[in-house]
Amino acid sequence: MDKKVGIIGYGSYxxxxxxxxxxxxxxxxxxxxxxxxxxxxxxxxVPAPDQDTITLSVEATKNALKRCNIDPKDIGAIYIGSESxxxxxxxxxxxxxxxxxxxxxxxSADFEFACKAGSEGMFVAHGLVKAGLIKxxxxxxxxxxxxxxxxxxxxxxxxxxxxxxxxDHELLAEIEFTYSYMTDTPDFWRREHQFYPQHAGxxxxxxxxxxxxxxAAEGILKQSGTKPEDFKYxxxxxxxxxxxxxxxxxxxxxxxxxxxxxxxxxxxxxxSGSSPLGLTAVLDVAEPGDRILMVSYGSGAGSDAFIFxxxxxxxxxxxxxxxxxxxxxxxQRYIDYGTYSKFRKKIIKNN
Amino acid sequence: MGITARNWREYPxxxxxxxxxxxxxxxxxxPPRLVCNECGNREFEQVKLAGEGKLKTFTxxxxxxxxFIDEQPYAVGIVExxxxxxxxxxxxxxxxxxxxxxxxxxxxFRKVQTEGDxxxxxxxxxxxxxxE
Numbered sequence: 001m002d003k004k005v006g007i008i009g010y011g012s013y014x015x016x017x018x019x020x021x022x023x024x025x026x027x028x029x030x031x032x033x034x035x036x037x038x039x040x041x042x043x044x045x046v047p048a049p050d051q052d053t054i055t056l057s058v059e060a061t062k063n064a065l066k067r068c069n070i071d072p073k074d075i076g077a078i079y080i081g082s083e084s085x086x087x088x089x090x091x092x093x094x095x096x097x098x099x100x101x102x103x104x105x106x107x108s109a110d111f112e113f114a115c116k117a118g119s120e121g122m123f124v125a126h127g128l129v130k131a132g133l134i135k136x137x138x139x140x141x142x143x144x145x146x147x148x149x150x151x152x153x154x155x156x157x158x159x160x161x162x163x164x165x166x167x168d169h170e171l172l173a174e175i176e177f178t179y180s181y182m183t184d185t186p187d188f189w190r191r192e193h194q195f196y197p198q199h200a201g202x203x204x205x206x207x208x209x210x211x212x213x214x215x216a217a218e219g220i221l222k223q224s225g226t227k228p229e230d231f232k233y234x235x236x237x238x239x240x241x242x243x244x245x246x247x248x249x250x251x252x253x254x255x256x257x258x259x260x261x262x263x264x265x266x267x268x269x270x271x272s273g274s275s276p277l278g279l280t281a282v283l284d285v286a287e288p289g290d291r292i293l294m295v296s297y298g299s300g301a302g303s304d305a306f307i308f309x310x311x312x313x314x315x316x317x318x319x320x321x322x323x324x325x326x327x328x329x330x331x332q333r334y335i336d337y338g339t340y341s342k343f344r345k346k347i348i349k350n351n
Numbered sequence: 352m353g354i355t356a357r358n359w360r361e362y363p364x365x366x367x368x369x370x371x372x373x374x375x376x377x378x379x380x381x382p383p384r385l386v387c388n389e390c391g392n393r394e395f396e397q398v399k400l401a402g403e404g405k406l407k408t409f410t411x412x413x414x415x416x417x418x419f420i421d422e423q424p425y426a427v428g429i430v431e432x433x434x435x436x437x438x439x440x441x442x443x444x445x446x447x448x449x450x451x452x453x454x455x456x457x458x459x460f461r462k463v464q465t466e467g468d469x470x471x472x473x474x475x476x477x478x479x480x481x482x483e
Contacts, residue, residue: 016444048444049421050461054474058460062402086472095474099366099460322483331482333444342421 005130006174006308008070008167009317011063012280013056014160014267014327017046019340021155027337028150035155040241044158044268046335047144049343053082054092056161056273057142058099063321064138064163065100068170072102075165076134079124081117081272083190083197084144085110096140107134114188115237116298117141118162118272123304126166126175137166143271148196149346156240158268160327162276172317173283173292173308179220181212182302189300199299208301209239213247216303217295221251224307228252231307232290235261235278237297239269260285261294267328272298279308281324288312354466358473365475368458370436371395379436403481404432406454411447418464426450430478432458443477455481 020043025032036042047056057080065072078093085092093108111117111124118141125137142161147153166175187208190197200208213236221227228234234257236244241264248258261278270277275296282292292308341347363369364382371383375392381400386393409428412419419425426442428450442450443461456478463475 048461050443050463050477052462052472054472055460055462062460095366098362099474101367326483 003130003132003168004171004174005126005166005168006171007164007283008136008170008172009064009066009068009165010172010280010283011060011065011067011163011321012161012277012324012327013059013063014277014324015045015047015051015056016331016333017048017343018043018266018332018334019046019337020334023337023340024155038242039155040245041156041265041268043266044156045160045270046340046343047159051159052086052144053080053084053142053161054086054095056144056159057092057096057140057163060140060142060161060163061096061100061138064165066321067172067317068165068167070136070165070167072100073105075102075106075136075138077107077125077128078102078138078140079109079111079121080140080142081111081113081119081121082142083112083114083117083271084146085112102138113302114298114300115239115269115271115274116296116302116304118274118276119294119296119304119306122164122166122276122306123178123180125164126178129166129168135167139164139166141272141274141276143273145269145271146190146196151196153197153199156264156269158270160267160270160273160277162273162280164276170313171311172314173286173310175306176309177220177224177307179216179223179305180302181215181219181305183212185212185299185301187299187301204239204299205243208299209237209243209297210247210250212301212303213237213295213297214250216305217247217251217293220293220295220305220307226291226307228257230291231257231293233260233282233286233292234258235275235282235292235294237275237295237303238262238264238278239274239297241265263324263328277324283310283314284318284323284325286310286314288314354473355471358471365463365473366460368400368476370398370400372398379434381436381438400436400438401433402458404430404456404458404478406442406450406452406456406478407431407437408452409442409450428478430456441477442480444479449480457481
């Protein structure tokens, strides 16, 4: 099967609300400089009360549709990966498909695999196009991430969405290779009916994030016969600022290859949207011929790796929708912890 | 249960802002009508309203209905879309004090209200000040 499949449209969405590490740290008596240094993170995005995984997905997909000339009714599958699907039982995908006008001839499933759910959606949507079962496939990574009050995760858990439409023609970036790496590793989880996830502290590092990212990255480099220097850009899952920089160095990538898609210092960890959003920031500035390696990571645990090759059609599409860095760096609204608590429904009201 | 079915029936307008354009005189109706009140024609073309417009007028709600108390104060206004259609909607993601008549806005898909703690989530369009 040598059909070329890749991205025909992509889009992102990041809420404008931000909270700084200092604002969270002062509530919990924590040392903000230590957290900022330890996480390499200064602030994070916060969803407005009327935003959730579904609304973020719709807006990101509207941007993806602006970058390609397709009829939404031709989209044959929609897969949304998230840890924060608004309903426990009722799909997010049906609402997003209805909102973009892609119903009723469409397959849908909501994916969950901690922070890897978005890249799973991308993997399956692209696979169905490659198999010839559908004309266009939509893969979305979106989250309004949860972090328990006072927990280290509260400093990073943020919100955002990235949407990708896959096709076998008019590609902005071709997918040259994919590789997945997975084991059963309980580093982070959330049980049924629990508001916030639990994590195993330092166990989330070496046997979890690093083992799986390295496994997937080394696997796809070997499969494709490529070396770090063959890539203009690389995007890793970004639970904090340090981990992607460290894993990149371990693999032999340079800081300059990582920085373009390294959004976490001012975005936070958008969970399922994390590496997909980094990819959108890279696609916003990449040039024809540039090669991009993306490696996601989801606790539990696994990584999906993709090698993209940008085409001549990419530059003309970039400015047809709002750029990811514009969402990230312009018109932010900084909120205090009280407003954050209200927005994130952390205040108990007996009414 | 009534609100679930009613909300579902209004998806084309709430989710996609689908309107009806009179095939004879071109007048656009949102929500759609069966008979054109301009020329009496009964045939319409389905059109999607524009995603941007300007704020014609607005008011600030400071004492909200129970479902919206957490959002007060918030603004509700009439937006004239670039295709000439004016319609009422909530203006979100802003401090009401920053709003002014004539301000450019864009349309975003947002959660409009929820049916208590266990009922359905109702989504639709809202205006957001254009900050580009």
